[in-house]
Amino acid sequence: MSAYKISASRFSAALLVITGLFMAPGSFAAELNLPDNLAIKAIDGQAVSNFDSHKLAAGEHVVEIQYRDIFAVNADDSGAWVKSGPLYLTLTVAGQQSLQLQLPTLDTEVEANAFIRSPQLQVVDEAGQAVPAEVMTHGGLMADWLAQLRR
Template identity: 35%
Template sequence: MFSKTTLATIAASALSLSTLFVAPLTQAAQVSLPDDLQVLSIDGHSDNNTSDTLQLNKGSHVLVVRYRDLFSGITADDSATWVKSQPLYLQFSVDTQNVALTTPTLDDVADAQTYLKHPYLDITTNKADSRRFSLQPAANVIADLLAAQR
């Protein structure tokens, strides 16, 4: 059958969780990513790209991303700590040439853990539009799909 991740991607594509821009498919848009965001898949296709930019056709897309960042210890003797999220889903549409996805500036492990309780991305375009979108774990995407079928 389908894996939980595949089902959530299908569900996110089927539901309009959040729409930023609406436009027909034409030339590619450049999407810049922060260093602390790893793209796991784009529109249901695995992404092994380690670049800080994506080329996406204009139109609607579903990204599966993971937040991950390394925080230094308080003293030199403390080891660094990785903070990583589960796969998170974002559905958005692009109609401009340049789009920037950004996460908030987080100073320590506690800030990162608080952020991951309600993760979000700010999306800014070359038109100077900026909006905040919640990132959703797979369970929430599947729950939204099931609720929409009632």
């Protein structure tokens, strides 16, 4: 029984050290901020908590996001939720940056549904300069992946 406790405590200590190394200040190159109607579901295939901003290490990333917003025609209307399926944002992070995802203005349910069918968004840095990024639906991502496999 005591051997188990020693092993468990060593494992816990090792896990804390490893976590500390990955979470050390300066280990992330960028902070990715998003508007209220976007949620990050995963980064590089790893599920994440739903916060307004996320840290990204330097390098290339695939960020799974979901659009959701509610639209009401008038004050008596309880509104209709518009939600996308998974959307995939690919971008390369270099250097210490604060990045912001920006959506086009979506004032109506029709505009939101058009965005979901053909998603377009922009990633900008703290200076307002566009950062190269591409957003795709799940179908677009799979088509791109298959095209790369065939090369």
